[in-house]
Amino acid sequence: MFIRVEKKTLEEKIISSEEMVRVLESDLKPDEVDEALTDMVLGTYEHRTATAIYKYRA
Numbered sequence: 001m002f003i004r005v006e007k008k009t010l011e012e013k014i015i016s017s018e019e020m021v022r023v024l025e026s027d028l029k030p031d032e033v034d035e036a037l038t039d040m041v042l043g044t045y046e047h048r049t050a051t052a053i054y055k056y057r058a
Contacts, residue, residue: 005053
């Protein structure tokens with residue numbers, strides 16, 4: 001499952017894989033999205049924005 005952690009409150013929220021893809025598509029180049037998702041599932045990558053941290057938790 002993908003988790004969004006709000007930086008200010010540290011509140012965690014489960015998000016759908018579709019929502020995670022939308023976040024990555026807005027921040028990364030199209031050819032980087034699949035690799036980023038794979039790395040997230042493997043636990044080697046956390047995506048960060050100005051307001052949140054996105055990660056995968058099994």
